[in-house]
Amino acid sequence: MSAGSLTILVIDENRIRASIIEAGLRDAGHRHVTVIHDVAGIARRIAEIKPDVIVIDLENPNRDMLENMFQLSRAVKRPIAMFVDRSDQASIEAAVDAGVSAYVVDGLKKERIKPILDMAISRFNAFSRMARELEEARSELENRKVIDRAKGILMKSRGLSEEAAYALLRKTAMNQNRKIADIAQSLVTAAGLLGPLEGG
Amino acid sequence: MSMAASHEITAGFMPLFDSVVLVAAGEVGFAAREGIELKLHRETSWANIRDRIAIGHFDVAHMLGPMPLACSLGLTPLASETIVPFSLGLGGNCITVSNAVWDGMAAHGAAPDLDPSRAGAALGALIRERAAAGREPLRFAVVHPHSGHNYELRYWLAACGVDPDRDIEIVIVPPPFMTDALATGRIDGYCVGEPWNSAAVAAGTGRIVTVKALLWRNSPEKVIGARRAWAEENPNALAALLRALHHSARWCQDPANRSELAALMARPAFLGQPQAIQMPALTGRLQLGGGVERSVEDFFLPFDKAANFPWKSHALWFYTQMVRWGQLPHTPANLAVARDCYRPDLYRSALKPLGVALPGANAKVEGALKTATPVGSAGASLVLGPDGFFDGQIFDPDRIDAYIAGQKHV
Numbered sequence: 302m303s304a305g306s307l308t309i310l311v312i313d314e315n316r317i318r319a320s321i322i323e324a325g326l327r328d329a330g331h332r333h334v335t336v337i338h339d340v341a342g343i344a345r346r347i348a349e350i351k352p353d354v355i356v357i358d359l360e361n362p363n364r365d366m367l368e369n370m371f372q373l374s375r376a377v378k379r380p381i382a383m384f385v386d387r388s389d390q391a392s393i394e395a396a397v398d399a400g401v402s403a404y405v406v407d408g409l410k411k412e413r414i415k416p417i418l419d420m421a422i423s424r425f426n427a428f429s430r431m432a433r434e435l436e437e438a439r440s441e442l443e444n445r446k447v448i449d450r451a452k453g454i455l456m457k458s459r460g461l462s463e464e465a466a467y468a469l470l471r472k473t474a475m476n477q478n479r480k481i482a483d484i485a486q487s488l489v490t491a492a493g494l495l496g497p498l499e500g501g
Numbered sequence: 502m503s504m505a506a507s508h509e510i511t512a513g514f515m516p517l518f519d520s521v522v523l524v525a526a527g528e529v530g531f532a533a534r535e536g537i538e539l540k541l542h543r544e545t546s547w548a549n550i551r552d553r554i555a556i557g558h559f560d561v562a563h564m565l566g567p568m569p570l571a572c573s574l575g576l577t578p579l580a581s582e583t584i585v586p587f588s589l590g591l592g593g594n595c596i597t598v599s600n601a602v603w604d605g606m607a608a609h610g611a612a613p614d615l616d617p618s619r620a621g622a623a624l625g626a627l628i629r630e631r632a633a634a635g636r637e638p639l640r641f642a643v644v645h646p647h648s649g650h651n652y653e654l655r656y657w658l659a660a661c662g663v664d665p666d667r668d669i670e671i672v673i674v675p676p677p678f679m680t681d682a683l684a685t686g687r688i689d690g691y692c693v694g695e696p697w698n699s700a701a702v703a704a705g706t707g708r709i710v711t712v713k714a715l716l717w718r719n720s721p722e723k724v725i726g727a728r729r730a731w732a733e734e735n736p737n738a739l740a741a742l743l744r745a746l747h748h749s750a751r752w753c754q755d756p757a758n759r760s761e762l763a764a765l766m767a768r769p770a771f772l773g774q775p776q777a778i779q780m781p782a783l784t785g786r787l788q789l790g791g792g793v794e795r796s797v798e799d800f801f802l803p804f805d806k807a808a809n810f811p812w813k814s815h816a817l818w819f820y821t822q823m824v825r826w827g828q829l830p831h832t833p834a835n836l837a838v839a840r841d842c843y844r845p846d847l848y849r850s851a852l853k854p855l856g857v858a859l860p861g862a863n864a865k866v867e868g869a870l871k872t873a874t875p876v877g878s879a880g881a882s883l884v885l886g887p888d889g890f891f892d893g894q895i896f897d898p899d900r901i902d903a904y905i906a907g908q909k910h911v
Contacts, residue, residue, distance in 0.1 A: 359546075359549050360545055361545070362677070362678070363546075364548040365547050365675065366672070382578065383578030383579065393556055402552070
């Protein structure tokens with residue numbers, strides 16, 4: 302059987318991440334991939350889709366409900382178990398670290414599932430990295446804004462050049478073992494409290 | 502004064518009010534005083550807590566009382582040997598139904614007095630009436646199949662003549678979603694800890710019909726689950742943690758600390774719910790709905806009545822319910838695992854240096870104390886009970902075979 306013959310269900314409330322995983326699975330030749338963002342009515346969907354593999358994110362608070370349903374629900378005809386192989390501790394850790402878990406129907410061979418789990422792990426990690434970089438870029442932009450404002454305050458109140466104002470911020474930060482952006486934020490806050498209302 | 506922490510302990514918890522003893526241990530300074538850097542991690546499901554304990558992300562965690570048993574008995578995926586050296590309190594749950602179900606129960610004689618027998622009889626009559634009319638069975642929710650909630654809901658229904666497997670449907674819903682599921686009619690009732698019962702009453706979408714403290718007074722609920730391998734490798738860290746939790750629990754029980762405690766739990770990192778909605782759990786004064794207020798003695802005990810002692814009889818009662826509802830067979834091997842899961846010996850040795858009162862036995866006959874009874878060793882005083890089941894049953898852990906044989910579905 303080719304990779305494409307497995308039916309895969311991805312449950313993820315995060316639409317962007319879900320689509321990244323879906324794309325990865327399709328690139329790997331899987332043609333039967335369904336993505337669900339909302340678990341309402343999921344028992345019926347599982348009965349319709351009859352997935353061989355279910356991939357779910359660990360942030361999902363419905364995991365307890367889903368696990369119970371996989372074991373008990375009359376709608377889920379085939380027993381579904383968590384993808385766990387005790388001999389493969391590294392794989393389990395990698396999955397939990399990445400924030401993903403997989404469930405499979407009884408009787409599926411490990412060799413067929415492993416590439417799917419590995420794919421999900423790498424895509425989850427890629428997504429986290431992307432989200433982190435985006436967050437870093439955002440906070441970098443915020444930092445630059447507040448440093449510019451602090452420089453402006455110093456230039457105005459102490460008659461410094463832009464270069465000298467920045468040097469003062471940097472020296473203070475080094476002396477206090479803090480970040481320049483933190484010193485700048487303190488200065489902006491203090492100026493707001495002490496001085497005339499800034500910018501109305 | 503800044504002493505470097507000698508132990509670093511990572512603990513998982515779920516955003517529920519009864520995580521308070523663990524949370525306060527970290528946030529009010531009890532852990533630091535024992536030389537522990539306690540790292541608290543909020544989780545989104547019990548399955549995540551189980552997985553992270555199993556692979557070693559967490560050393561210990563806030564857990565449902567039966568959950569370490571289920572892990573040790575291999576009832577769950579990624580099961581690992583988990584022990585219970587400390588209980589996080591007694592009581593704290595309620596059974597809440599929709600307004601429509603309450604109206605139906607009232608028509609069959611229920612009164613807003615929390616009486617489990619009366620409420621159960623009325624619910625049973627309503628269920629039979631609905632069945633006779635060919636209507637869908639009522640759907641109740643609990644938080645997890647291996648939970649005190651599941652077992653106490655089933656115990657109550659069965660004692661009132663309702664077969665919880667045949668006459669109703671029981672589903673799993675995460676606690677924060679309970680009120681919404683009830684309001685939108687996806688479920689008809691639920692058993693959950695606070696504040697998720699008071700929240701439905703406050704929203705006008707549910708009625709509290711009875712409480713855990715009346716179904717089985719002074720009964721176990723959440724515990725500290727510890728990975729057995731970690732506990733064995735780090736006995737000093739574990740003992741220090743148990744002492745920190747002991748001091749934290751005493752602080753949580755003191756009425757003088759209620760508002761500070763509610764403010765702590767209100768923070769987004771912990772429960773993230775308004776302070777006012779936490780007060781019923783702290784005071785035992787519950788709004789039942791329809792403007793009725795009732796005070797419940799021993800509604801939730803974080804410390805009093807030896808609330809932190811990990812009684813083997815509590816673990817064994819959970820075991821009898823797992824057997825009763827078909828989650829596992831009663832075998833000598835399973836019983837042995839259940840008997841070894843709760844660890845009063847670890848609790849006792851950790852607290853011994855403090856000179857506090859400790860129960861003399863590791864197990865007790867549940868339901869035997871009809872009045873508050875002084876017990877204890879170490880020269881200090883300790884009061885237990887009353888601790889009865891609402892239907893008058895007694896659970897003697899030394900006669901577990903007879904107890905299991907006498908259990909019925911209805």
